[in-house]
Amino acid sequence: MIPEFGHFALIISLGLALLLSVVPLLGSFRGDQKAMAMAPSLAIGQFVFIAIAFACLAWSFVADDFSVALVANHSNSLMPTVLKFAATWGNHEGSMVLWILFLSAWIAAVAVFSTALPLVLLSRVLSVLGFVAVGFLLFSLLTSNPFERILPGTPQDGADLNPLLQDPGMIIHPPLLYMGYVGFSVAFAFAIAALMGGRLDASWARWSRPWTNAAWAFLSLGIMLGSWWAYYELGWGGWWFWDPVENASFMPWLAGTALIHSLAVTEKRGLFRSWTVLLAIFAFSLSLLGTFLVRSGVLTSVHAFASDPARGVFILAFLGLVVGGSLTLYAFRAPAVQSRIGFEWVSRESLLLFNNVVFLVATLTVLFGTLFPLITDALQLGKYSVGPPYFNAVFLPLMALLIPFMGVGPTSRWKRDTGRRWLQELVAPAIAALIIGVLFPFVYGGEFNLWVMLAVILAGWLALAMLRDLYMRLRSSRWRSIPASYWGMQAAHLGFAITVVGVVLVSQYAVERDLKMRPGDVEEVAGYSFTFNSLEPVQGPNYVADGANFTVLRDGKAVAVLQPQKRRYLASGQVMTEAAIDAGPFRDIFIAMGEPLEGGRAWAIRLHYKPFVRWIWAGAIAMAFGAFLTLADRRYRRARQRATAPLGGGLEAA
Amino acid sequence: MHASEPRHRSGVALKRLKLFLPLGLFLVLGGFLLVGLRLDPQALPSALIDKPLPSFSLPALGQERVVDQGMVTGEVSLFNVWATWCVSCRIEHPFLTELALNGLPIYGINYKDEDAEALRWLDELGDPYRLSIVDAEGSLGLDLGVYGAPETYVVDAAGVIRYRHVGVVNELVWAQTLKPIIDELRREQRAGDRS
Known part of the structure; x- marks a missing residue:
């Protein structure tokens, strides 16, 4: 009976998600307080039922119920219990349930932690999230039912979980990745709600930032674990392959990185507003696109799920609805949220704009490379793929271009700065980085190595410029008064420098x-x-x-x-x-x-x-840790305590 | 924004039009994805099946000679596209070695690779290939329509491509797909020899 309970719970969850996506949204446009106030309870109820469904599925795995087709195909009575539990999401159907579970957890978290948000905004955010949940619940129930039974003819034992997945790294890799993927749905929902309301201000950005940072941190950890797993489990010591499935998780990360920086400008200076909204839509769209690529079979990959055209059609239709719908909304409503403040070219704004451009180009580059086989095939030019040489040739120079500016970032001032000041402040770290970079290949490797030299100069410059900024801050103010978001920024940027060193040194000296x-x-x-x-x-x-x-x-x-x-x-x-x-x-x-x-x-x-x-992954952990650290920033909590009415979207504009 | 400012107005219109750019790009992308759904990345363009191997004249890996299509045909054989940068090639390598040990002729097409690294790879992992054709520029790959490494072609005794497999060759692919095709081709060949 347990699998049937699970199936019912999944259906009830769909019903609640449907209500959530419709009732509060309509209420927000008609000024119906009661309808809007239903949103948090619907969100939590939906989460509870999907949690029950997940628990039922997990129980079927742990209890070796081989009458459930999914269990029979992906588990085995000989496996340790922990692996049986992990096998719940080691397959397409189960991983979809886990995906929805996390999505609902994010929705419930928004419902619980955002009670200070104006009701109109909150109900719209939750409705948009509810709509996303409806899409995935329908997908699960209609095309990938995890509770299907094999009756009669139940097998004696299961076919076993793919041995590649029988590993602790693989137990936690997908959950972290999904936490990141679906986490971007919150930033997305905030963006859509802002477009609906036609208002987007600093407090909106302050609301969106912690959610975005948390999602980005989970995604960073998920990607890092995937890379680490490939390194020790696939048995040949490689750690990144530019495989379509890897790219699927990397693209939202790149867009998310741009979003994090753009949100900073929107919060501090009220600039880049429509740009931020667009990036929020991009980051989540790329998460959806990743799902499509991994599960539809349009691209071949070493670790794609078994493909099924019906699933592909469903996700593509959903993708079209969500992304097409939000970009249409954006096209009509963006002027309402645009900012009209100026800034000088030598300023922190331009540096962050540069960051945005680089990350957007990087995202599009990876997107193009990933879809290249599909595009040439669709245009009937033949079947080609670009392979790692393409990605390395375009991606590495982009990152190298980024680092010189990253070093200036924290030292720079908003609105207007001078090149002379930058020079004065940063000449010492620049010279030090040059000396270390030139000497390092001789001292460590015993001979000149151009790539090692460049990498150490760049990473050294970034790290020294960061540490110098930290030192100056500590001299002028007590460390307790430095906000958590600053420490988070330091950790993430230093982490990036560490990863750069790891990537280049291991590829040159292994x-x-x-x-x-x-x-x-x-x-x-x-x-x-x-x-x-x-x-x-x-x-x-x-x-x-x-x-x-x-x-x-x-x-x-x-x-x-x-x-x-x-x-x-x-x-x-x-x-x-x-x-x-x-x-x-x-x-x-x-x-x-x-x-x-x-x-x-x-x-x-x-x-x-x-x-x-190890530096590759240590750097990634530092980046994720930095992003988590920013969540402790006091100003996010202050914003939560201050329940002010004029925040966010208003009825008048809708 | 008055009627007396036509230039300003058209500027605004243009600016608003630009906001539709992301939507337009997405629609194009969606179109490709839709077409992509109906295409099978594993399927060979029908043009090449039952056609002879494209003509080529390329160096043989680690040898001071140039080979052409005539020198690698005469038996039912596999042509395996591989490269040292290709992850999955390492996965299938032991199985190809096993097939070669059992007497199946396998020719390698070393695709967009460095000779030194490729030789080192064969030295370390073993060499299942009768010879490897150096396709450093990917020109033969282009003629074959290579999608990506690894890829394996079944070529009959007359040098005609009979089947293409994209992805790793393992026990399952061998037993279910390639072996039946090769057995059939060998039967055809024997029948042809007798008549």
Whole structure:
């Protein structure tokens, strides 16, 4: 019965979402207080029922109810309970339920935390979010029902979860990613409500900012975990592939980054208003587009979901409705929210405008590269894809172009500044970064390396300019008086510098050797000696494996004992490489088993030395941490306490 | 904004028109997505199926010689598009090696790659290919209509392309798709030899 309860709960949730998307919105235009006041309760009710549906689905997985088709296809009685639970979202249908669960959680959070918002604005925001929820609930119920049964003929055991997904990184990667994706729906809903009301002011931006920052932080963590997972689980040490599915999550992140900076200008200076609204629509549209690309089968990818044209048609229609509708609204209503304040070219506004342009171009570049195969195919020019060389060639210069300006950002003043002041303030960090950058490749690598030099100069410049600004602030004011949003900005920008260093150093200095080794062999890679001690069979809960045992020495001293495995999963027969990694702040040592040779007496072994690879993810964590930190800023809480009527959209303009 | 200011007015109209630009762009994009839904990224343009391999004259990887289409035909064989930058190529590599060990002729098309890196890759992971054609510029790929690596073509003894597979070749693809096609082609070939 439990799966049927879940199915019912899903349907009830759809009903409540339908009410939420219609009743408060109509009320807001007719001035009906009662209808508008229903919005928060509907939002919370909708969340409760989707939570019940999710719990029922999760229970079916954990309790091995193989009469549910989804469980039979994606789980197995031999799997550990934690993995059974995670298998709930390790498939298309279940991940959709998780997606809606998070969307509803965001909606409920807006309903709970935004009671100080003017009722008209709040009811419109919640209605727009309700509409998004209706779309995805319908999608789930009509095209991807997670509770479908196999009766009669229930299988004895399940087909097992894809072994690639049987991993802690994969348990939390999709949830974080979805939190980010759907989080942008809040900024989107605020933007649509502002367009409907025809009013957009500093307080509107202040309301939108924490939600946007939180969504961006989750998305950053989600992307970072995906990259980390690919690194250790796919078994060849790569960490980013420009795969369509990766790009699908990266595009909203890029647009979201532009949005965060544009919102700052809108809040502080009342500028870029219609631009901010457009970016909010973009960021969420790209989240929807990502869903479409991953689940419709229009592009081939290593890790796309099984595709189904009916699903593609549904998401595309929904995409057309939401994005087309909001862009039409934007085209007609943008003049109502446009700002008419000026600023000088040498000012913080221009720097942030530059940031916006770079990130928008980067977004479009990735979008174009991702859709390129589809476009050429649709125009009947043939079937081509652009591949990583294209993305690297266009993306890296854009980021390099960005950094010189990022260093100036925090030091710069709003409205009007002078180039001379910038020069005075920043000449010291610039010279220091140049010296460090030029010396670094010689000191670390022993020879000149152009890319390393450029990367260290840029990252050094950014970090030093940031730290200098922090130092000046601490000299002039007590650290307690510095707002949380400033600390968050510092952490995020320093994180970016750290990621840049990691990306370039690992791509320039990594040493990878693939060798044939037998137990007893010793090999030398990048100054480390690897001894292949032994080879033994390993019995896991739902797999059997060949396990190798290595001792890694440096200068005669033991550094690590590493035990990579080659696993064969029993239910599916799939073979998986479990790499063994000794992680360190300045280098990773990575061993993976390739193929057995000479009838299993020897193995192809990959020995990798990866300097600074952790910096890539450490930087991403710092960026996410910074974005979370800004949520603690007092002015967001003040805004919440001050329940003032004139905030946000008004009836008169509607 | 008075009637006496026509220039100002047209400026405003233009500005308002510009606001429709995002919508217009989205509609174009939506059109492509709609068409894309009806296309199958896995399907070969029908033009190339049952056509001979495009003619080419390209260097062989790690060898001081140039090969053309005539030198790589004569048997039912696989043509595998690969590159060191291609993630999925690593996944299918062991399986291709296994197929080659069982006697299936496989030719590589090393697509938009660096020779040194490609040689290092084959050195380290093993070389399942009879030879690899160096397609550094992607010209052969262009003629074949390569969508992306990895991609595998079944070519019959007469050098005619009979099937194209986009994506990784694994046990499942082999057992369900490629093996039946190759078995059939070999039967045809034997029948042809006898007659």
